[in-house]
Amino acid sequence: MSDERQKQLWRAARRVPPVQPPEDFCADVLRVIRQDASGTLAARSGTLADQISALLPRLAAAALVIIVAAVVWEIFADGDFVVQLAEATDEWLLPVNWL
Amino acid sequence: MATWTDFAAQGAEAQADSGLDAAAREEIALLRRIRDGSGDEFAEVIRRHKSRVFSILSRYERDAHLVEDLAQETFLKAWRALKQFDGRAPFEHWLSRIAVHVAIDHIRARRDREVRFSDLGEDAAEWLQNLHPTQNPQPHAAREILDLAMRKLSAEDRLVLTMLEIEEYSVKEICARTGWTSIMTRVRAFRARAKLKVALLELEATATENLTRQRETK
8 A cells, every 4th residue: 555545544534533422421430430439448348358367467466475475484484384384284174084 | 759738739839830821720729629538529520531531542442332431441540540640740641641551451452353354344445445546535434444454553553653643643742641762652653654554555455356356256
């Protein structure tokens, strides 16, 4: 195709009128935006899995605090913490007559 | 990154300093109110800019329903990204850039890469057959031919040609709307023109073959 014919094509294509927005376009977009906003809020509240995932770091932190407290107790407090804990477990959690 | 308050204050001041009209300052204030929670005022933004957005998107998609969907997507993206608008450029440029990116994504997602002569209407086919060499093509026929030929081009190639030839933007304006460098734009335009020329030649050859076959049949 010659350059002149290509130019003819472009010139003609420029004259194609653009699509006109429909009357209710604003309302439609606002509706979509509201749906999007409410969808975002729902996503924020999250599924059960999301909530568990959010809790896991707290559970991990709580476990770490207990471990550190146990180690500190073991080092600085009188008596053997592990032995005391084993006794308490034997007496209260796994009594002989319970088995 | 500048905060919204920064943008509103600095942008308004900068625009006032640079002597921009009251309408631009009023728009900054409007956008600030929307950001501060007056979401319903976004309707005013849509009302002001919808024609421009439809005009941009119509260059890349002929189906009116799809253009409307793309325009909705453009405004939704603008709404979501409103915090990122820093007020240094006019809002219309920022919104146009979003529309252009929506158009690029749309072209990329389209699957009709195959160029079939049978997709052309009668006017377009006749013009390609060159039965009346002096006759200019009808606007819709020209658009059909170019759309079909550009199916072989990448989204970026199609974008640069449409901006140069249909929207008649300068290279500088294309850079502003796409984020490309000047050299990248020029190189891409040069290569895209070459690819389009090959595609149009192939279409023309197919049209001539069809015409010869029709005459032989008669």
